[in-house]
Amino acid sequence: MVYLPDPKKMKKDDDPAGRDLIMVANYNxxxxxxxxGSKFRxxxxxxxxxxYGRVTDIDGxxxxxxxxxxxxxxxxxxKDKYxxxxxxxxxxxxxxxxxxxxKRQWCPQENVPVKNLFDMNDVGLGTLDLKFIRVKDTWWGADFKDAHFFNMTGFHFRxxxxxQNIAHMQFWIAGPNVDCRLHDxxxxSFKELHTCLSQGSSEHNETCQGGMWAPKEIYYNEPLDEIKRLRDKCSRDRHKGCQGACLEEYLEHCPLQPLQEHGRIWHADHYGQTVYRKNKTVSYPGHxxxxxxxxxxxxxxxxxxxxKLQL
Structure with missing residues (x-):
């Protein structure tokens, strides 16, 4: 848990508050x-x-x-200087x-580098021991069996x-052709975005590169089971080299390069307001x-x- 001061209560000439967190895939x-009203370089x-809040550069x-x-x-x-x-x-x-x-890419046989930078020695708490865990060994991931799929929970920001909760940050690794499974x-109740740190299939065309998949517009409001049915039309066994060409008939694809992020997947109304389910969770299509x-x-x-936080 990382507790942060509310920036609205700071004065313009206050120094920024900050702390190093972690190095993952050679990104600090x-x-x-x-x-x-401040600026930074x-x-x-x-x-x-x-x-949280807003930052502006030459592009907006x-x-x-x-x-x-x-x-x-x-x-x-x-590209802006400030x-x-x-x-x-x-x-x-x-x-x-x-x-x-x-090194910016790793084979499945190699360990993706991780170094904990969140040093709390000044208050006697030392450093955190964060590491990637195979998903099949988590309480929720038994169905993934031998898939090269790893998770590392990270930091909760409040x-x-x-x-007030702001966001939870965590990290994932998926080996070649691993499907992380459709879910909604x-x-x-959160709004989720993903940022690439290493693209494992950069030598292939974008259709075949790793990234998020979500339904095309005509299927966007279909229930999860229907999206799964469409996904299953593209047999994993018949498309081991690249499933993308088949999947693109039903799903939109957003391949990512390092330090790229995809746009929102959750449902929104005509005014851009988030749609919530009856159980008060954020409404998503399968992705x-x-x-x-x-x-x-x-x-x-x-x-x-x-x-629920207004961002």
């Missing part, structure tokens, strides 16, 4: 809180992800939940900076003053990450934003 990830080719406003729906994608990098923080909200951001190591978050033919693994970061 840091959280920072910037006061309203991004490092070259650094990814900036807004968790950056929001936590993006501006457009799936299958649009965005780069978290900017980014301006909202005068009213301030901003909470993640900074994703590559550490300079030459405001210190009122303990029917028992969770899944499917890795390409490789030969490397996909590595990505998931951010699960609080389903």
């Amino acid at each position: 990830i840091r959280v920072e809180v910037h006061p309203p 991004p490092d070259n080719e650094e990814g900036i992800k807004v968790l 406003e950056w929001k936590p939940l993006g501006n457009k729906k799936f299958p649009k994608r965005y780069s978290l990098t900017t 980014l301006s923080v909202s005068e009213t909200t301030g901003a909470v951001i993640l900074r994703l900076k590559h550490n300079g190591e030459l 405001f210190l003053e009122n303990k 978050h029917s028992d969770n 899944t990450w499917i890795a390409g033919p490789g030969p490397y693994v996909d590595v990505w970061m998931a951010l699960e934003f609080d389903g």
Whole structure:
């Protein structure tokens, strides 16, 4: 749990508050809180992800939940020398900076590098021991059996003053041709976005690259079982090299390169307002990450934003 000051309560000339969190796939990830009306300078080719508030560059406003729906994608990098923080909200951001190591892709036989940077020695708590766990060994993942599919839970971000949840950050690895299974978050209330850290099938065309899949517009409001039926028309056995060409008949695909993020998948009304189910969870169509033919693994970061927080 990472408790953060509310940026709205900071003064413009206050120094930003920040802490290093973790290194994953050779990206150092840091959280920072910037006061309203301030500016900051991004490092070259650094990814900036807004968790709360607004940040503006020469191309427009950056929001936590993006501006457009799936299958649009965005780069978290900017060519601007300075980014301006909202005068009213301030901003909470993640900074994703590559550490300079030459290696950017990993075979299934290799360990994707992880280093815990969240040092709490100053308060006697040491460092966290975070690591990737095979999904089949989790309480919910027995059905994945021998799939090369790993998860690492990460950090929960909350405001210190009122303990308001902002987002949960976690990480995933999927080996060649791994299908992470269609799901619709029917028992969770969050708004989820994913950022690629390593594309395992970059040598293939985009249809075959790893990324998120969600229904085409005509199927977007169909129940999960119907989306699964459509997905099953593309036999995994008959398309081991690349399932994309078949899947694109029914599903939209958003392949991602490092530091790219896909647009919103959850349902929204004609006014862009989030649709909720009767059980108060955020309404989603069925969607899944499917890795390409490789030969490397996909590595990505998931951010699960609080389903009711106005972002």
